[in-house]
Amino acid sequence: MLLGRVIGTVVPAVLVDELTATPLLWVQPLDRDGRAEGDPLVCADGTRMAGPGQMIYWVASREAALALDPWFVPIDDAVVGLVDEVKIDSPEDSS
Amino acid sequence: MILARITGSVVSTIHHPIVQGRKLLVAERLDASGNPTGGYLIAMDTIGAGFGETVLILDEGNGARQILGDPNAPVRSIVVGIVDAVDVETEGRL
Numbered sequence: 658m659l660l661g662r663v664i665g666t667v668v669p670a671v672l673v674d675e676l677t678a679t680p681l682l683w684v685q686p687l688d689r690d691g692r693a694e695g696d697p698l699v700c701a702d703g704t705r706m707a708g709p710g711q712m713i714y715w716v717a718s719r720e721a722a723l724a725l726d727p728w729f730v731p732i733d734d735a736v737v738g739l740v741d742e743v744k745i746d747s748p749e750d751s752s
Numbered sequence: 753m754i755l756a757r758i759t760g761s762v763v764s765t766i767h768h769p770i771v772q773g774r775k776l777l778v779a780e781r782l783d784a785s786g787n788p789t790g791g792y793l794i795a796m797d798t799i800g801a802g803f804g805e806t807v808l809i810l811d812e813g814n815g816a817r818q819i820l821g822d823p824n825a826p827v828r829s830i831v832v833g834i835v836d837a838v839d840v841e842t843e844g845r846l
Binding site for chain 2: 658659660688689703704706714716717718719720721722723724728735737738739740741742743744745746
């Protein structure tokens with residue numbers, strides 16, 4: 658799983674039948690410090706509660722499909738949860 | 753499996769049911785010298801790993817689902833061990 662930030666929602670005009678019940682989000686992957694890293698991707702929203710500006714964590718491949726209900730859907734990335742806070746310990750604190 | 757160091761945790765209240773009651777840790781990948789490579793993972797903890805510890809992480813979905821005992825868990829990375837020491841052979845001896 659990796660961190661990401663929702664930068665938009667995707668509203669398709671035409672979609673394969675299997676994906677019509679799936680909310681789609683445009684997500685910018687983040688590094689561990691919250692900086693943008695890599696290219697944006699479209700994630701299905703397994704929580705159905707994420708929106709633009711929200712930090713989330715996401716999974717890819719088969720795990721992405723399993724995050725959805727019903728789970729047997731043709732997607733490759735999905736939001737599993739919303740991030741309230743990322744706590745990072747500095748090296749001095751964690752001997 | 754990969755070696756990583758736990759440097760943080762993720763707090764999440766809205767999530768998939770499999771995350772309920774389980775900890776998500778920020779794990780930084782380590783190179784052969786034990787230094788961070790810059791890459792990271794968010795891994796699920798099942799064995800009580802803590803900040804600063806070097807851990808063994810399984811980064812494969814089917815294995816993770818086997819450990820969690822849930823064939824439908826949307827989880828790929830899971831902490832499977834806490835590492836005491838890693839012995840590295842010097843180049844001369846290899």
